[in-house]
Amino acid sequence: MNAQFPPPSKTTKIEELLILEAKVREASSLAELQFLIANETKKIISCRQVLVHRGSPWNAGWRIEKISSISQVDRTAPTIKYLETEIKACLKNDNWDRKSPLTISLQNNGNKNYPYKKGIYVPFSNRQENALGGMTILSEKAISNQDISLLVRLASCYQHAWDSLKPRSASGLYLLSKRNFLIAISCLALLGFIPVPLTVLAPVEVVARDAFLITAPLEGVLDEVHVAPNMEVKKGQILITYNALDLKNNFDLASRNMEIASARFKRASQSSFGVGEGRRELAITKAEYEVALEEKSFAKEQLSRVEVKSPRQGVVLFSSKDDWIGRPVSIGERIMRVADPQKVEFKIKLPVGDAIMLEQDISARIFLDSAPLHPVDAEITLKSYMAEKSGDEPLAFPVIATAINSNKKHDEGVKLRIGLRGTAQVSGKNVPLAFNLFKKPLSAIRQYLGI
Numbered sequence: 001m002n003a004q005f006p007p008p009s010k011t012t013k014i015e016e017l018l019i020l021e022a023k024v025r026e027a028s029s030l031a032e033l034q035f036l037i038a039n040e041t042k043k044i045i046s047c048r049q050v051l052v053h054r055g056s057p058w059n060a061g062w063r064i065e066k067i068s069s070i071s072q073v074d075r076t077a078p079t080i081k082y083l084e085t086e087i088k089a090c091l092k093n094d095n096w097d098r099k100s101p102l103t104i105s106l107q108n109n110g111n112k113n114y115p116y117k118k119g120i121y122v123p124f125s126n127r128q129e130n131a132l133g134g135m136t137i138l139s140e141k142a143i144s145n146q147d148i149s150l151l152v153r154l155a156s157c158y159q160h161a162w163d164s165l166k167p168r169s170a171s172g173l174y175l176l177s178k179r180n181f182l183i184a185i186s187c188l189a190l191l192g193f194i195p196v197p198l199t200v201l202a203p204v205e206v207v208a209r210d211a212f213l214i215t216a217p218l219e220g221v222l223d224e225v226h227v228a229p230n231m232e233v234k235k236g237q238i239l240i241t242y243n244a245l246d247l248k249n250n251f252d253l254a255s256r257n258m259e260i261a262s263a264r265f266k267r268a269s270q271s272s273f274g275v276g277e278g279r280r281e282l283a284i285t286k287a288e289y290e291v292a293l294e295e296k297s298f299a300k301e302q303l304s305r306v307e308v309k310s311p312r313q314g315v316v317l318f319s320s321k322d323d324w325i326g327r328p329v330s331i332g333e334r335i336m337r338v339a340d341p342q343k344v345e346f347k348i349k350l351p352v353g354d355a356i357m358l359e360q361d362i363s364a365r366i367f368l369d370s371a372p373l374h375p376v377d378a379e380i381t382l383k384s385y386m387a388e389k390s391g392d393e394p395l396a397f398p399v400i401a402t403a404i405n406s407n408k409k410h411d412e413g414v415k416l417r418i419g420l421r422g423t424a425q426v427s428g429k430n431v432p433l434a435f436n437l438f439k440k441p442l443s444a445i446r447q448y449l450g451i
Contacts, residue, residue, distance in 0.1 A: 013044055013150065016043055016044050017044055017150065017153065017154070020036070020040050020041075020043070020044060020154070020157075021157050023036055023040065024036055024157050024158065024161045025161065027161060027165065028165075029165060030162065030165045030166055030167075033158070033161050033162060033165055034052045034065050034066040035066060037050065037052050037066065037135055037158055038050050038051070038052050038066040038067060038068045038135075039068050039069070041068075041135070041137070041154065042068055044150055044154070045137055045143070045147045045150060045151060045154075046139070046143075046144065046147055047119075047137045047138060047139045047143065047147075048115075048116050048138055048139045048140065049067065049068055049069075049116055049137075049138045049139075050067070050068040050135060050136070050137055050138075051064050051066070051067055051068075051083065051087075051135060051136040051138070052064070052065050052066035052067070052133065052134075052135050053065065053087075053133050053134045053135065053136065054133045055131065055132075055133060056131035057087070057088050057091050057131075057134070058131075059131075062084075062088070063075065063084060064080055064083060064084055065133070078111065079111060079114065082111040082114065083106075083114075083136075086106045086107060086109070087104065087106075087121060087136055089107075090102070090104035090105070090106070090121070091104070091121060098123065099123065099125065099129075100152075101120050101121065101122045101123075101148055101151055101152065101155070102120065102121045103119075103120050103142070103143070104118075104119050104120065104121055104136070105117060105118055105119075106118075106119070106138075115140060116138035116139055116140060117138075117140070118138070118139055118140065118141055118142045118143070119136055119137050119138040119139065119143065120136070120137050120143045120148060120151065121134060121135075121136050122134055122135050122136075122137070122151050122152075122154075122155045123155075124155060124158055124159035124162055125159060126159065126163040127163070132159060132162045132163060132166065133162060135155075135158070137151065191433060192432055192433050192434030192437075193432050193433070193434070194432065194433045195430040195431065195432060195433075196430065196431065196432075196433050196436055197427040197428060197429070197430055197431075198427065198428040198429060198430070198431045198435075198436055198439070199425055199426065199427045199428070199436070200350070200351075200354040200425075200426055200428075201354075201423055201424070201425055201426075202348050202349055202350045202351060202354065202396070202399075202423070202424050202426060203348075203349050203421065203422075203423060203424070204346050204347065204348045204349070204366055204401075204421065204422050204423060204424035205346070205347050205349075205419070205420070205421050206344050206345075206346060206347075206368075206416055206417060206418055206419060206420040206421075207344065207345060207346070207347045207418065208315075208317060208337065208339030208340070208341075208343065208344060208345075208418050209339075209340075209343040209344055209345040209402070210339075210340070210343055211314075211317065211337040211338065211339035211340075212311055212312055212314075212337060212338045212339070213334060213337050214239065214240075214308065214310075214316075214334075214335050214336045214337060214338060215331075215332050215333060215334055215335065216329040216330060216331055216332060216333040216335060217305045217308060217331070218242070218302055218305050218331055219328075219329070219330050219331050220242045220243060220246070220247070220328065220329065221242065221243040221326060221327070221328045221329075222240055222241070222242060222243070222324050222325060222326065222327055222328075222329060222335075223241050223242055223243040223244070223325075223326075224240070224241040224325065225239070225240055225321045225324050225325055226238050226239060226240070226241065227239055227316050228316075228321065229316065229317065229318055229319065229320060229321075230315055230316070230317065230418075230419075231315065231316055232313075232314070232315055232341075233310045233313065233314065233315070233316055233338065234310065234313050235310055235311065235312050235313050236309050236310065237309060237310045238307050238308070238309055238310075239308050239309060239310055239316065239336070240307070240308040240324075240335065241306060241307050241308075242305070242306045242307075242308075244303065244306045247299070247302050247303045247306060248303060250299045250302065250303075251296070251299040251300055251302075251303050253299075254292070254295040254296040254298070254299040254300075255296055255299075257292045257295065257296075258289070258292040258293055258295070258296045260292070261285070261288045261289040261291070261292035261293075262289055262292075264285040264288065264289070265282075265285040265286055265288070265289040267285075268281045268282040268284075268285040268286075269282060308335075310338055311338065312338055312340075314338045314339050314340045314341065315338070315339055315340075315341050315418070316336050316337070316338055317336060317337045317338075317339055317418065318335060318336035318337070339418065341417070341418060344403075344416045344417075344418055345381075345400055345401065345402045345403075346364075346366055346378050346400070346401040346402070346403070346424065347398060347399075347400060348364065348380075348398070348399040348400070348401060348424045348426060349390075349393070349396035349397075349398060349399075350396055350397040350398075350399050350426065351394060351395075351396050352387055352394070352395045352396065352397070353443075362379075362380050362426075362427060362428070363377060363378065363379050363380070363404070363427070364377075364378045364379075364380060364399075364401050364424050364425060364426045364427065365377060365378070365424070365425040366378050366401075366403075366422060366423075366424050366425075367422050367423045367424070367425070368420050368421070368422035369420070369421055369422045369423075370420055370422075372422075375425075376403055376416070377403070377404045378401035378402060378403050378404060378424075379401060379402055379404050380399055380400070380401045380426075381400050381401060381402055382398075382399070382400035383397070383399055383400075384397050384398045384399065385397075399426065401424070403416065
């Protein structure tokens, strides 16, 4: 015999209200809360459909987030657009205080087949009276006063939970009113017109100033380099020695030719008295003797240049000894430089993409890699109008600058030495701050669009 169980007793609306409030307190996310509002409110309020809105209907971004019995809201659907437009039009009521529920009546504009025309809009706000969202209750007939009282109680519970579950990072968005937003944009626009120097950053190197260039005095093969790179030398010290074998042979041959020409000239001189043929021979041998004498003098001069000596005291600057030993050179080819280590300057390589108009008597700031916290003030002395390419580096305009008060100690730990590298901050003419900030993006857009 089957046991008979009594039918479950019906719960009252007060009990359902308490159960719903408990579920709202247990909601772990804003999406879960919106789902409860859209689907559980119908169990307490006599209605057909519940819409959950996000944001304030007087600001941009107000929209329908959830609809009862619908899992996903398609914002492109005609019905959704119709509901958003009609509800927002109903809320433009001058007699409404925007804090309490408002009875609305939808029109037939745009969707005559939508059956639920009567309803009530309940706004949600936090303790600071900032709008959080709201819900709209829709039905075929007007909402009763009893249901409105329950909605007021539910709204208090819903908005408290909504304020607790909303992302904290977004709280500041509700404080940004349209007026404050316009003020902020205006201030930023005014700041963009502040004139500032147009500055660019470019690589810089410390180079020698007024260095003496050592070039090849004659054509030949270098036999020995007697100094090392960056070595201090004295005036008259031997720097380079040529291979002198060919030069000695040329000198010996020129000496023999001069002796032969001298002997011929003496013989012609002795046999030239009173004879016409002898006088003509004397002139020829004399010319040959003079040519041989010049050739010997030239060979001797060439032989004297086998050793290249330093014309001054300083530091020799070149790549490496191995690059020059045994290498044939031609006359005038650059080999090394002799520089005074106390006389230095800055060579700034201004990239073509960052080229700016440099005015007269403009200064730059040099940040050396060896002392980045101690910038050196420099004055630009030379600007090139032709871009150069050095090795694998891109095209750049060379700019020469000298340190201001170079005889004065700039900062402790800052010592200008030939070969140091760093970054130079070069300033041009004054431009608006906005142009200085967006110069590269604007240039990229113009190059891409071709305008």
